[in-house]
Amino acid sequence: MNYYLLTISYDGSELHGWAKQNNLLTAQGELEKSFVAIFKSNLFHTLGASKTDAGVHARNQKVFLQTEFRFNHRLIARDINSRINKNIFVKSIVEISPDFLVRNCKQKTYRYYLSTNEYDPLKRRYYHFLKFEFNKFKFEESLKLFVGLHDFRNFSGLKKNEYDNYNLERKIDHINIISEDDNNHYIEFKAKGFLRYQIRKIIGTCIAYNNNTITLEDIKKSLSINGEKMKFIADPSGLLLYDIIY
Template identity: 45%
Template sequence: MYYYLFTIQYDGTDFCGWAKQKGQPTIQGELELAISRVARNSVFRVVGASKTDSGVHAFDQKAWIELNFQPNVEGFLKALNRSLPLGIQVTNVEEISKDFRVRNCKEKTYEYKINLGQNNVFENRFYYLPKKALDLDKLKESLGLFVGTHDFFNFSGLKTEEKEMIETLRTINSIESDLNDDIFKITFKAKGFIRYQIRMIIGACLAYSLDKIDLDKIKRVLNLEEDKMPFIANPEGLMLKKIKY
């Protein structure tokens, strides 16, 4: 068998996330379909580095690919991209060793973008467009609560029974923000994130910036002193920006 690392970019708007689902268009599903078209009757496996949610984008998704044949990499890459739908592109293919662990990365970087300016139909798929004015100082203040090591169960899409199977004690290395040309960008860095974690954090911070909740409420929920809140940010503003090994 032969092993390859794919770098993949995608506009997640029209797809139900990375992970393959029966009867639903997904990034993994489309990639596997493209491989089967390009290399008919081949045997292969695909493992993604990050299971992005429905509607979430990626600039630097990685996938571990096992093939039962050794392709001409340049020709294989071109053929794959011709077979993939609009919105998905494999940007690089490199051969790796069998024991490479695609999910064992050093750090993942996600970006969330909020458009505070005018609508742009050519870019709206990649920004969250708030309906009301945000207090950016409050938004920054609340984001700072989540840096460091916490039990993020209340800021995840996990059910109680899943807590025994998935580690919820996680460390966010940094959360940085900047405003440039009416685009407010929030950058998260960590070794890994739980399902919906970033979107639920941003959802709570947006609620605070709109005076829907107070800061103590966020603290109590983060400390597991109260139950989860109903806030979750829209997916279109979120992008997997970089995976570092």
């Protein structure tokens, strides 16, 4: 067996997420189709480090590739990029040891981009356009509630019948708001891992607090395992898998 690590980027606007699905356009599905076309073989296995959702982008997604054949990994990226869907780009391929665990990373960094500018259709794929005034103090006030170790069941896309299949506790190491200018901002999350829709649920909740739809006490109550699931979820267009560190 031969083992490789790919670093890829993609614009997720037209993709139904990372994981391959029958009859749907996905990053993993398109990557595997290009492998079959080039290698004339399906004797390979791929595994992504992070299962990005439909509409979510990636700057440095990591992909484990196991093959029953060897290839010149230094040259093959150009061939893949000439064939693959133009929303996806293979940045690099390196050989790795068989015991490398692509999902056992030290930290993942996600960024969520917000804009208070007038709606711009040329940027709609990459920003969430706020309809209300951006109150940085209120965002920071609500975001800090999520830092540290919490049971995030009420801030996930998991259903109750899925709870037993997951560790519902996640430790968020860092959340920070960076303002690019007066009207454009991104919120950076750093953690070893996240639950399905977790970041988008957190952002949606903070937007609701920013808009005075809910209170801080509502958020605290929902963070309790006895609380109710928050119904707010932010649009996927603003979310970017920025980096993964091993």
